[in-house]
Amino acid sequence: MTSTTTPPQSATTAVALSGVTKVYGRGTNAVLALDGVSLDVRPGEFVCLVGASGCGKSTLLNLVAGLDRAQGGTITVADDAHPGLMFQEPALFPWLTVEANVEVPLKLRGLPRAERREKVAELLSTVHLSDFGRKRPHELSGGMRQRVALARTLALDTPVLLMDEPFGALDAMTRDILHDELERIWTERQLTVLFVTHNVREAARLADRIILLSSRPGRIIWSTEVTVPRPRRIDSPEIAAIASEVTDRLRTEVGRHGK
Numbered sequence: 001m002t003s004t005t006t007p008p009q010s011a012t013t014a015v016a017l018s019g020v021t022k023v024y025g026r027g028t029n030a031v032l033a034l035d036g037v038s039l040d041v042r043p044g045e046f047v048c049l050v051g052a053s054g055c056g057k058s059t060l061l062n063l064v065a066g067l068d069r070a071q072g073g074t075i076t077v078a079d080d081a082h083p084g085l086m087f088q089e090p091a092l093f094p095w096l097t098v099e100a101n102v103e104v105p106l107k108l109r110g111l112p113r114a115e116r117r118e119k120v121a122e123l124l125s126t127v128h129l130s131d132f133g134r135k136r137p138h139e140l141s142g143g144m145r146q147r148v149a150l151a152r153t154l155a156l157d158t159p160v161l162l163m164d165e166p167f168g169a170l171d172a173m174t175r176d177i178l179h180d181e182l183e184r185i186w187t188e189r190q191l192t193v194l195f196v197t198h199n200v201r202e203a204a205r206l207a208d209r210i211i212l213l214s215s216r217p218g219r220i221i222w223s224t225e226v227t228v229p230r231p232r233r234i235d236s237p238e239i240a241a242i243a244s245e246v247t248d249r250l251r252t253e254v255g256r257h258g259k
């Protein structure tokens with residue numbers, strides 16, 4: 001079996017992984033990064049992936065994004081949508097203004113100029129950066145740069161957002177604000193989100209479901225539905241209790257591998 005992006009299996013699945021296996025390298029240098037990962041993500045669901053360093057979280061996102069191919073299994077994205085991918089580093093073009101950065105995907109999509117301008121204004125308003133369109137990335141804070149990266153990803157007009165530690169480099173206060181912002185945008189746009197994080201509190205704060213991957217090779221070893229009503233607070237006892245349970249599971253898994 002090879003990795004494919006075939007039509008959706010069911011209207012109740014936005015992203016489906018079935019028996020996904022990823023090996024890097026060959027022969028004696030081969031590294032089995034993912035081993036038979038199966039996961040169905042519901043449309044509009046917010047799924048957080050946690051696991052020890054090197055367990056294959058980024059690999060999984062890259063495969064769903066279509067940046068790499070799996071050796072085994074299938075990956076299905078509903079309606080053949082091309083997911084948007086965001087990283088810890090905003091990866092903006094430093095020589096372009098904020099507006100021009102957000103405009104890049106719109107140009108690539110071939111939107112006419114007037115429509116692009118309208119869309120850029122709407123997206124900057126969505127991430128609360130309407131007054132900063134003419135600035136360049138170096139004039140912005142880290143949190144603002146991630147807002148630009150988010151606006152640029154949203155410009156792809158995709159229903160599926162893949163986020164690889166997007167707030168990992170930010171201070172706690174900025175992260176807290178961006179959690180609220182992301183939650184609002186996720187709800188307003190009915191996005192499906194796959195979010196990788198090392199921060200278990202962040203996972204409990206944001207997720208509908210938390211998935212725990214084993215240490216390499218990555219396999220899904222545990223998951224939990226987070227039913228705490230929204231809006232949530234990262235410092236609430238309910239979130240702390242879930243984070244503590246995830247930490248315990250993670251610690252057991254890391255301990256099992258002697259890392």
Ligand SMILES: Nc1ncnc2c1ncn2[C@@H]1O[C@H](COP(=O)(O)OP(=O)(O)OP(=O)(O)O)[C@@H](O)[C@H]1O
Pocket residue numbers: 024025031032033051052053054055056057058059060216
């Ligand atoms: N291009 C590559 N070539 C060889 N090995 C790779 C490559 N990319 C990743 N790996 C290995 O595959 C495994 C999974 O890597 P991946 O980056 O997906 O893990 P991760 O869970 O995202 O890690 P982290 O939490 O540290 O970011 C790791 O052992 C890594 O060293």
